[in-house]
Every structure is written in C-alpha cells, then in structure tokens.
Amino acid sequence: MKVLVVGGGGREHALIRRIKESKRVDSVACCPGNGGISYDAECYNVSATDIDGVVALAKEIKADFVVVAPDDPLVAGMVDALNGAGFPTFGPKANAEIIEGSKVFSKNLMLKYNIPTAEYKVFDNAEDVIEYIKEKNEFPTVIKADGLALGKGVIIPESLEEAEAGVKEIMEDKIFGESGNNVVVEEFLTGPEVSVLAFTDGKCVKPMVSSMDHKRALDGDKGLNTGGMGTVSPNPYYTDEVAKECMEKIFIPTIEAMNKEGRTFKGCLYFGLMITPKGPKVIEYNCRFGDPETQVVLPRLKTDIMDIFEAINNETLSDLDIEWSDEACTCVIMASGGYPKSYPKGIEITGLTDGQLDGVTVYHAGTSINDGRLVTSGGRVLGVTALGKDLNEALKKSYDAVEKIEFDGAHYRKDIGQRALKAISK
Numbered sequence: 001m002k003v004l005v006v007g008g009g010g011r012e013h014a015l016i017r018r019i020k021e022s023k024r025v026d027s028v029a030c031c032p033g034n035g036g037i038s039y040d041a042e043c044y045n046v047s048a049t050d051i052d053g054v055v056a057l058a059k060e061i062k063a064d065f066v067v068v069a070p071d072d073p074l075v076a077g078m079v080d081a082l083n084g085a086g087f088p089t090f091g092p093k094a095n096a097e098i099i100e101g102s103k104v105f106s107k108n109l110m111l112k113y114n115i116p117t118a119e120y121k122v123f124d125n126a127e128d129v130i131e132y133i134k135e136k137n138e139f140p141t142v143i144k145a146d147g148l149a150l151g152k153g154v155i156i157p158e159s160l161e162e163a164e165a166g167v168k169e170i171m172e173d174k175i176f177g178e179s180g181n182n183v184v185v186e187e188f189l190t191g192p193e194v195s196v197l198a199f200t201d202g203k204c205v206k207p208m209v210s211s212m213d214h215k216r217a218l219d220g221d222k223g224l225n226t227g228g229m230g231t232v233s234p235n236p237y238y239t240d241e242v243a244k245e246c247m248e249k250i251f252i253p254t255i256e257a258m259n260k261e262g263r264t265f266k267g268c269l270y271f272g273l274m275i276t277p278k279g280p281k282v283i284e285y286n287c288r289f290g291d292p293e294t295q296v297v298l299p300r301l302k303t304d305i306m307d308i309f310e311a312i313n314n315e316t317l318s319d320l321d322i323e324w325s326d327e328a329c330t331c332v333i334m335a336s337g338g339y340p341k342s343y344p345k346g347i348e349i350t351g352l353t354d355g356q357l358d359g360v361t362v363y364h365a366g367t368s369i370n371d372g373r374l375v376t377s378g379g380r381v382l383g384v385t386a387l388g389k390d391l392n393e394a395l396k397k398s399y400d401a402v403e404k405i406e407f408d409g410a411h412y413r414k415d416i417g418q419r420a421l422k423a424i425s426k
C-alpha cells in the first residue's frame with residue numbers, strides 16, 4: 001500500500017513512523033510534511049487545508065489510503081471529499097467532526113445524553129455574557145469560543161475585568177473570527193487532567209493508553225498556554241477504576257450519542273478529561289489524535305496500525321485485539337525562543353544526524369531543510385521522545401538527548417513528568 005498522511009507536525013511524524021512499520025505498507029507520502037518527516041516519507045508541497053489540492057495529490061500519487069490528522073481539514077470536510085473521490089481514509093466526516101468544531105454542539109450533546117461535564121450556559125452576545133458573569137460572581141470562571149481557535153479559544157478569568165476584556169476580544173474584536181460568534185461560559189472544575197485517545201468505528205470504542213499533557217509554556221505550569229510542551233504516558237491518575245468509570249459513563253455514551261444524532265464518528269476521538277472530586281468529567285472532545293499526546297501513545301502500540309485503520313474503515317474494530325507495551329514513554333518539546341508568542345524561523349539545529357539521535361526518537365514538528373541544513377520553521381520544533389521501563393528511565397533518556405540538541409533560543413520545560421512522578425510516589 002501507499003499511504004498519504006495529511007499534516008506536517010510532530011503528531012504526523014509519530015503516525016508516519018508507525019505506518020511505515022506496517023507489514024502492508026510499501027511507502028508513505030506526506031503533505032506538506034517537514035524537514036524531519038522528509039527522512040521517513042516523500043513530502044509534497046500541498047497545504048494540509050487545501051482540499052482540492054490533497055484530492056488531486058492522492059490521485060496523482062495513486063494513494064491506497066489517506067490519513068487526515070489535523071483539525072482544520074477535518075472540519076472543512078476533507079474526509080468527505082476524499083471518500084467522494086474513492087479514497088479510503090482515516091478521520092471523521094465533517095458531520096461528526098462537529099464534536100470538536102463546535103463547543104456549543106458538544107456541550108449540548110453531553111447535556112442531552114447525560115455525559116458528565118462542567119455546567120454551562122451558551123451566549124450569542126457580549127452584554128449577556130458579562131451580565132451573567134456579574135450575577136454569578138464566581139471566579140475563576142471559564143469562557144470558551146464556540147469554534148476552532150488554534151487551541152487558544154479558552155480563557156479562565158480571575159476577575160470581572162479579565163472576563164470583560166476576554167469577552168470583548170472573542171465576541172467583539174473577533175480575534176478568532178466567526179469562532180467567537182457564540183461562547184460557552186462554564187463552571188471551573190478542579191482536579192488532574194488526563195488525555196485519552198480512543199479508536200472507534202462507530203460501533204465499538206477502544207481507548208488507547210492514557211497520557212498527560214503539559215500545556216503551559218514554563219516550569220511549574222506557569223506562563224502562557226501552548227499547544228503542549230511535553231507529554232508522558234501512562235498518566236498515573238488514570239487508574240483502572242477511573243478507566244472503567246470513563247468507559248461506562250463517557251466513552252460508550254459518547255459514541256452512542258453521536259450515532260443517535262446521525263453523526264457516527266469513525267476515527268480517533270480525543271477525550272480531554274478532568275478527574276474531579278465528583279468523578280471524571282469531559283473538558284473537551286477533539287476529533288483527531290492529540291499533539292503531543294500521539295508522540296507518547298503510539299510508540300507503545302504493538303498492533304499494526306494499518307490493521308486498526310482498516311478495521312475502523314470496515315467497521316470491524318470489535319474483532320481486533322489492540323495490544324500495548326507496558327513501558328513508559330515521554331516527550332519533551334523543544335520550542336523556538338519566544339513561543340507561544342512570535343519567534344524567529346530559519347535557525348540552524350545541531351546535534352542530530354539525519355534528523356535523529358541514538359536512544360530516542362526525535363519527532364519533528366517545526367523544521368525544514370534549507371541548503372542541506374536542518375533549520376527551525378515553527379514554534380514547537382522537536383519532540384524528543386523515549387521509551388523506558390518506567391517514567392524515570394524514559395525521562396532521563398529524553399532529557400539526556402535534549403542536552404545534545406541545540407539551536408539559538410531553544411527553550412523547553414525542565415519539569416515534564418514531575419507531576420506524574422509525584423502522583424506515583426503518593
């Protein structure tokens with residue numbers, strides 16, 4: 001088979017590594033890919049959001065299967081377009097993708113089907129939001145833009161002034177465009193967060209091993225929110241007991257709810273969970289693999305990933321046993337100086353040979369190759385990933401490797417996995 005992967009970040013690199021290892025796969029192509037991915041797949045200069053361009057590319061290279069990884073093309077209906085052109089794909093159709101594409105939809109779904117989540121109210125104008133928040137007078141509170149907002153559509157104001165400023169930006173200045181036409185205001189929940197990615201063919205759901213993201217830019221969970229500065233798997237807060245409760249109260253009910261709504265979800269459904277004192281609750285759904293969660297989950301997968309993708313396509317997932325290794329996996333993100341705000345590009349990266357380093361896997365997120373030199377081309381640059389018999393061993397390998405990789409301005413968190421280690425030692 002020839003498999004085309006749409007996207008060009010660390011998540012796509014992690015997917016490509018597994019796809020490449022499949023006994024059924026002869027070659028992997030990627031669009032647009034990046035510098036590091038180009039060592040593993042043929043990269044084509046077609047944007048991940050260019051639906052016509054991707055369909056044309058799939059035809060040109062005679063792809064046998066297409067994997068659509070990022071949220072934007074999924075929301076825009078790329079899977080529907082590819083299916084229409086006769087290509088088997090991995091990824092939900094646009095009518096199911098709405099579970100991520102609209103927070104109003106997902107909150108209403110959870111309410112209707114009794115799936116545990118934070119209490120909420122939906123608003124379509126700024127004045128009413130502010131009046132409601134004034135009346136409630138409970139801080140912090142949580143305000144979410146309805147649509148996609150590059151992962152930045154959630155604000156957690158500590159005061160009325162902060163809430164007013166945030167609502168103005170989202171609903172009046174429209175910093176996220178149409179995504180801010182409606183907002184959800186919800187109750188602030190507390191507890192550890194767990195990410196669970198799950199395979200589903202709409203008939204059954206098979207959760208993958210759990211992981212923990214580190215969203216803030218700086219050590220101690222300080223600084224601005226980012227796309228994710230590192231991940232570890234497993235997440236110690238996701239005990240067998242919690243997993244059982246999630247399966248019964250969240251995972252299965254969500255799949256059934258989507259079916260009842262006529263929006264059968266096939267692909268990878270991402271459950272962003274908070275383990276509150278009242279049990280696990282859904283913080284968010286994503287219609288895709290998480291980034292950088294994928295980078296620590298897929299290295300632990302023992303089953304051929306193309307067997308899984310095909311089973312989902314054929315709706316025979318329940319017949320497939322998916323196996324995982326007991327090892328721990330850790331990913332430390334090396335980011336450009338300044339990220340998540342503005343940052344320079346084109347800075348030379350040293351310490352890698354053909355994009356890799358012994359003992360770890362370096363998933364490339366924002367790199368390109370210029371005149372034979374590997375340079376930075378994005379905010380998150382590399383995900384330095386290691387497997388170990390336990391979390392400590394994996395972390396040591398990741399951090400030892402990070403020390404050997406250099407580019408001007410590089411910054412990374414020094415405390416990835418520390419929260420998980422504390423939880424384990426309790």
Ligand code: AMP
Binds near residue numbers: 118154215272
């Ligand atoms: P999201 O973009 O939905 O993942 O939200 C970003 C982050 O905001 C989450 O990872 C949580 O840390 C936080 N968050 C979102 N909703 C809530 C909530 N209801 N209570 C507390 N924290 C929240």
Ligand code: GLY
Binds near residue numbers: 151292293
């Ligand atoms: N790491 C969070 C996400 O992929 O949305």
